[in-house]
Amino acid sequence: MKTTGLNYRHLHFFWMVAKEGSVTRAAERLGLAVQTVSMQLAQLDQEVGKSLLEPQGRRLVPTEAGRVALAYCDQIFLLGDQLQDALDGTDTGKMRLTVGISDSLPKLIAFRLLQATQQLGQQVKLVCLEDEFESLLADLALNKLDVVLTDRAVRGGGGLRVFSHLLGESDMKLFGVQRLARRYRKNFPASLDGAPLLLPTRNNALRGRIDAWFVQHGVRPDVVGEFEDNAMLNTFGRNGMGLFFASAALRRDIEEQFNVELVGDAPELREHFYAISNERKIRHPAVEAILSAVHGGPFAGD
The missing domain is CATH 3.40.190.10 (Periplasmic binding protein-like II)
Structure with a gap:
């Protein structure tokens, strides 16, 4: 079997020095003498035929070849x-x-x-x-x-x-605490015009489809909160700040865990996983x- 001829112990020392930016700090972490680490770095340079580290101020930083080697070392170790x-x-x-x-x-x-x-x-x-x-x-x-x-x-x-x-997909449903659900359930989805809504931020995959769904039904809700984290959005919904969408597959869990009720179905909206x-x-x-x-x-x- 053909091998690379690399000494992986030398490679590990290079990796540690590149991470620490200093032979001294790397030697301390390895529990070795500075001269030992320096000598094995020199041997690695000889093995690969080029320098992998160079001084930059008080630090040692990877050369262009060293940056390539460092990316591989990250994966190897x-x-x-x-x-x-x-x-x-x-x-x-x-x-x-x-x-x-x-x-x-x-x-x-x-x-x-x-x-x-x-x-x-x-x-x-x-x-x-x-x-x-x-x-x-x-x-x-x-x-x-x-x-x-x-x-x-x-x-x-x-x-x-x-x-x-x-892996799968699910259509969406709109939920809210009892007082909001009772208010906006009738004449859904037209009832959502001006309704308080909690939505994912615009970098979320679902947000664009939700906005298009509002346009399709001719409603302009009052977006009272936008969230990157889905769990945070649900927490605010549970406390009555606004209505929020969730997967139909999770209806029972959502209703039980957050003490909310179904407002209406949005089968045109689908979430993918x-x-x-x-x-x-x-x-x-x-x-x-x-x-x-x-x-x-x-x-x-x-």
Whole structure:
């Protein structure tokens, strides 16, 4: 088998120095002498035939070649950590799944999707991280995540080699606390003209469709709040600040958890749910379980 000839110990020292910006600080973290680290960096430069670090003021920063090497090191040593987690899991019998959840995705939908991982023969340990869509995609591309759950597909033509898998979709319903529901339920949706509405921000995949739906029905609601985080939006809705849309698939959960009532149906409005995966030769069994989720399962409406 052909090998690169790289000494990965030398590569790890380069990675640490590039992160710390100093041989001294990296040596302290590694518990080694400064001369030892410096000598092995020099040996790495000889191995690759070019300098990977250069001084910039008091810091050491990657050269152009060093920046390329650093990007690979990020993946190499992250995968090393994941390998260690996987090996540790052989003792406990658990499989680790690191999931990125878009802040715009309803948390109850995320829960239903992840339920599929609990049907495997091996127990799955979930590590769930919430962030903005673009940040999650970057982490996925660096193999920091196994999968991203979100409400939008990745646009084509980007530099990231990640792929969108439509898991399901659901039409929308409008909810509100009892006093608001009773007031605006009659003559819905015409009743929404001037009604207090809580909406996702304009960078949300659903927002454009909601605005178009208002235009279609000739109503101009009073938008009293816009939210990036879906859970925050629902919290304000539960406390009576305004009416809010939610997936039909979640009707019972929404009514019970937030003590709200149905105002009306908006079948023309549909919310989509995606799993975003990267290009891996070894597919994660728990990711496969999520991708196999059927439309009539976690998204069956009431």
